Amino acid sequence: MYENLKIKLNNLKNNKAFELTVVAVIIISALEIGAKTFTLPDTAISATHILDILITLFFLFEITVRFVADEDKKNFFKKGWNIFDTLVVAISLIPIDDSEMALLARLVRVFRVLRMVSVVPELRVLINSLIKAMPQLGYVILLMFIIFYIYAAIGSFIFNEINPVLWGDIAISMLTLFRIMTFEDWTDIQYETMEVYPMSWVFYLSFIFFTAFAFLNMVIGIVVNVMEDEHAKMRQEKQEALNKPTIEDLHKEILELKQILKRSSNDSKP
DSSP states (O other): OHHHHHHHHHHHHTOHHHHHHHHHHHHHHHHHHHHTTSOOOHHHHHHHHHHHHHHHHHHHHHHHHHHHHOSOGGGGGGSHHHHHHHHHHHHHTSOTTOTTTHHHHHHHHHHGGGHHHHHSHHHHHHHHHHHHHHHHHHHHHHHHHHHHHHHHHHHHHHHTTTOHHHHSSHHHHHHHHHHHHTTSSHHHHHHHHHTTOGGGHHHHHHHHIIIIIIIHHHHHHHHHHHHHHHHHHHHHHHHHHHHSOOHHHHHHHHHHHHHHHHHHHHHHOO
16 A cells, blocks of 8 residues: 555656646745735735645645655655755744744745755756855865955055045955956046056956956856756766666566466466
8 A cells, every 4th residue: 555655656746747836836935925025914914824824734745745755765864955845844834923933934934935946957956066066166266365365455555545445455455356346337446546547457457357257257167067067967867767667667567477477377277
């Protein structure tokens, strides 16, 4: 009986309509959370409260289906996304009217929108790629900090008297350089210093070249390489899943073997 239930739940989990239903409920949950930020009449507040209960129960049902249908239950909670989904669903069971836990319950309900990442494989690839790219990006960020520090020190020494609000010390200078890197009215800063130092444009253009162009392309290249590896890994896992026999396939094979054995025993009788 348990095996039959497991097969049915596995078919339900892999059903495209069920996956789309989960995505739709996540979207409805996001809209329901957004609606609570507005001033609503009492009827609408009651409706959102009932809707929140229904959404929580659906998520509880969905995570139960995934757990029961999983073939390797021992490693189910070793996967990061399964742990995240389970924690979100479990904490969502906290009554939102509880004064002590109300804030935690509301915050967790906001994070339910992130469940879209665990449901959609393509989004999981993006997040996993960003996480795996962090060690390599760390060296790029460190090098960028060094460039920022050098240019901030130079800018603070040279341009301090021109505009102490922007170049007063190295910390403020780094904030000004960040503004320049994001192209937020950076030409106004440049023209102000060029009135005193006509060649100061070299300072700004070289800094923009290093940060906005060179380092940005390095970051993009690292993330793209990691994403290609993740896509290749996902394709390999899909191929292995297609080649790996499911419980339903094994169940059918067992039934076929029983029928063959039964026919053989009938044929062997005189």
